[in-house]
Amino acid sequence: MKAVITILAVVALASVPLWLRDPYLLNALITTGIFVIGAMSLNLLLGFTGQLSLGHIAFFGIGAYVSALTSLGFDVGLPGGFRVVHEPWPPIIGLVFAILAAGLCGYFVGLLSFRVRGAYFVIVTISFAEVVRLVALNWVELTQGPLALTNIPSIALPLPGLSELTLRTKMQNYYLVLVVALIAYLLIARLVRSHFGRAMRGLMENETLAVSVGIDVTKTLTLAAVISAAIAGAAGSLYAHYIRIIDPEVFAFINTVTMVIMVISGGKGSLAGPVVGGLIFGLLPVALRPVMAPEAQWIAYGGVLMAILFVLPRGIVPSLAQRLTRRRSGAKALALTETGVEERA
Amino acid sequence: MAQRHSRRIAGYSGTALSEFLQHMVNMLVLGGTYALLGIGLTLIFGIMNVVNFTHGVLYTFGAYITFIVVQQFGLNFFLALPVAVLAGWLLGAAIELTLLRPLRGSDIDTTMLVMIGAWIAMQSGTLWIWGGVAKSVATPFPDAPLVVGPVSVSWLRLFVLAAAALLIVVTYLLINKTSLGRAMRATFQDHDTASLMGVNVDMIYTSTFAIGSSLAAAAGALLGPVYVIFPQMGDLAAVKAFAIVILGGLGNITGAVIGGFILALAEELGAGYVSSGYRDAMGFLIIIAVLIFKPTGLFARAERVG
Numbered sequence: 001m002k003a004v005i006t007i008l009a010v011v012a013l014a015s016v017p018l019w020l021r022d023p024y025l026l027n028a029l030i031t032t033g034i035f036v037i038g039a040m041s042l043n044l045l046l047g048f049t050g051q052l053s054l055g056h057i058a059f060f061g062i063g064a065y066v067s068a069l070t071s072l073g074f075d076v077g078l079p080g081g082f083r084v085v086h087e088p089w090p091p092i093i094g095l096v097f098a099i100l101a102a103g104l105c106g107y108f109v110g111l112l113s114f115r116v117r118g119a120y121f122v123i124v125t126i127s128f129a130e131v132v133r134l135v136a137l138n139w140v141e142l143t144q145g146p147l148a149l150t151n152i153p154s155i156a157l158p159l160p161g162l163s164e165l166t167l168r169t170k171m172q173n174y175y176l177v178l179v180v181a182l183i184a185y186l187l188i189a190r191l192v193r194s195h196f197g198r199a200m201r202g203l204m205e206n207e208t209l210a211v212s213v214g215i216d217v218t219k220t221l222t223l224a225a226v227i228s229a230a231i232a233g234a235a236g237s238l239y240a241h242y243i244r245i246i247d248p249e250v251f252a253f254i255n256t257v258t259m260v261i262m263v264i265s266g267g268k269g270s271l272a273g274p275v276v277g278g279l280i281f282g283l284l285p286v287a288l289r290p291v292m293a294p295e296a297q298w299i300a301y302g303g304v305l306m307a308i309l310f311v312l313p314r315g316i317v318p319s320l321a322q323r324l325t326r327r328r329s330g331a332k333a334l335a336l337t338e339t340g341v342e343e344r345a
Numbered sequence: 346m347a348q349r350h351s352r353r354i355a356g357y358s359g360t361a362l363s364e365f366l367q368h369m370v371n372m373l374v375l376g377g378t379y380a381l382l383g384i385g386l387t388l389i390f391g392i393m394n395v396v397n398f399t400h401g402v403l404y405t406f407g408a409y410i411t412f413i414v415v416q417q418f419g420l421n422f423f424l425a426l427p428v429a430v431l432a433g434w435l436l437g438a439a440i441e442l443t444l445l446r447p448l449r450g451s452d453i454d455t456t457m458l459v460m461i462g463a464w465i466a467m468q469s470g471t472l473w474i475w476g477g478v479a480k481s482v483a484t485p486f487p488d489a490p491l492v493v494g495p496v497s498v499s500w501l502r503l504f505v506l507a508a509a510a511l512l513i514v515v516t517y518l519l520i521n522k523t524s525l526g527r528a529m530r531a532t533f534q535d536h537d538t539a540s541l542m543g544v545n546v547d548m549i550y551t552s553t554f555a556i557g558s559s560l561a562a563a564a565g566a567l568l569g570p571v572y573v574i575f576p577q578m579g580d581l582a583a584v585k586a587f588a589i590v591i592l593g594g595l596g597n598i599t600g601a602v603i604g605g606f607i608l609a610l611a612e613e614l615g616a617g618y619v620s621s622g623y624r625d626a627m628g629f630l631i632i633i634a635v636l637i638f639k640p641t642g643l644f645a646r647a648e649r650v651g
Binding site for chain 1: 390396444447448451453454455457458459461462463464465466467468469470472473580584587588591620622623625626628629630632633636637640
């Protein structure tokens with residue numbers, strides 16, 4: 001049943017560019033798709049280990065900058081009179097480097113910040129993202145600072161036996177994002193169902209008990225952070241090569257908040273949650289644009305976030321799934337459990 | 346040759362000294378307002394266990410109150426501060442009653458996200474009402490600064506320092522010498538026991554949030570006229586407040602005051618001797634360093650969360 005829904009959803013998403021000709025909407029779908037990948041990676045941390053990373057955009061942005069710089073090349077002086085000169089490499093290698101670099105950053109952040117939990121973990125991750133943003137803003141020789149890195153090349157796929165296929169059109173980029181999103185989804189799904197996934201969940205539910213049965217806390221959490229950061233880095237790389245211009249504003253806190261909203265509204269700890277929440281919140285600005293001023297849109301955005309937390313604190317997908325299973329398990333049990341008790345959530 | 350060389354060094358160290366003194370004076374002025382921000386947040390964080398993302402918006406709100414009072418209504422500049430404190434108090438109480446009270450007992454992540462939603466909505470509201478163009482406030486102080494030896498400081502900044510010091514003392518007395526303050530401290534230590542001893546914990550939470558918010562608004566009302574006023578000004582202020590709270594330890598008012606001055610010192614020295622572009626990075630680096638090496642804060646008495 002679940003597999004059928006997944007396949008139907010993929011087919012539906014794959015058919016979109018065939019009937020949707022509006023470039024503005026297609027563009028909105030592509031950027032939404034990229035952010036959905038980011039939200040899925042955030043969900044791996046937030047939903048399956050219970051750690052709220054509010055600096056998640058740092059990994060996304062690092063991926064974007066690493067990928068852009070790999071494909072653009074740079075010439076930068078280091079303290080001590082060294083110079084590092086890098087010739088432009090193909091963007092596809094940039095994507096690989098983006099994944100590696102973001103994963104490495106995830107390793108260090110994971111290692112350092114899992115010493116502190118809860119609110120403190122949140123604040124460490126925010127600080128990390130802001131420091132990275134300030135470096136991107138001030139290390140002008142490498143990043144061009146606020147002038148932005150421009151003319152980032154589009155991703156080119158080396159096809160076996162054929163010449164390279166450079167992904168320039170919106171339709172090509174749409175399918176690229178869809179494929180990467182699908183890979184990320186399947187990877188996370190596989191991971192969550194593995195032994196490692198059960199260890200993560202065990203830690204989230206009851207850390208003391210998990211430790212007592214031999215789960216290594218630091219190793220599990222750090223590995224989750226590395227994988228999560230690497231996926232976010234891949235999303236950042238896609239973003240850089242699609243938008244083709246990157247400036248320090250990519251690290252803006254509001255971008256992390258967007259991902260968090262996607263995860264929370266869709267349902268943290270549910271695989272489909274970030275996808276559903278991501279599509280809703282990614283496309284909400286498009287739907288609101290004709291009827292509202294941009295500032296009012298953001299007010300609505302904040303309002304909807306609060307409303308979801310009050311009305312559906314567990315998120316859309318888990319609440320719907322619960323309702324469906326309850327209906328199927330028979331009206332008798334339903335009548336027994338629900339008499340007199342108002343169902344919340 | 347050697348003589349000329351040594352004179353140049355002496356001359357250089359003379360400017361270096363006056364530069365350093367100037368940084369110290371700036372540090373005092375900044376530190377006072379940072380301390381206000383930090384006290385407000387440490388009270389809310391410590392007593393209510395709420396990661397208050399609206400703290401920065403309240404700071405912005407206070408600055409806009411000054412703008413309204415002085416520029417839009419043309420009233421006396423000195424009236425702006427008390428109005429901002431009162432408005433911050435009311436807005437804080439309203440946020441607590443409508444958003445936080447219904448969520449009491451939810452986990453810390455849920456309340457934090459609701460606070461983020463409120464922050465986005467309120468900041469966008471500010472942008473909608475007043476636009477994104479930075480505003481400045483005319484002050485009654487003379488343009489010429491007060492010059493003492495090598496150091497010059499504007500009269501406005503002196504007023505900011507004096508007002509901040511006054512508010513810090515008032516808050517200290519409120520927490521340590523009044524029955525409300527005693528109830529707040531009891532709630533901080535153990536809210537169940539405090540509740541059993543007849544403390545109205547709901548009322549304490551509302552008062553705490555209102556007082557914390559009014560201090561943030563006061564900080565904004567004081568620093569707003571020094572710089573310029575714009576809707577996003579509170580974002581950095583909020584993170585700085587978190588840095589101060591982490592430095593000083595949760596719920597520790599003295600720690601927050603010292604933390605405010607340490608952050609101001611780090612920023613002044615960082616901007617003066619490293620690079621002015623990294624001034625705002627100091628707060629974040631302090632947060633990361635403190636949480637790695639001494640997660641309980643530098644002046645910890647209280648237990649940390651998480």
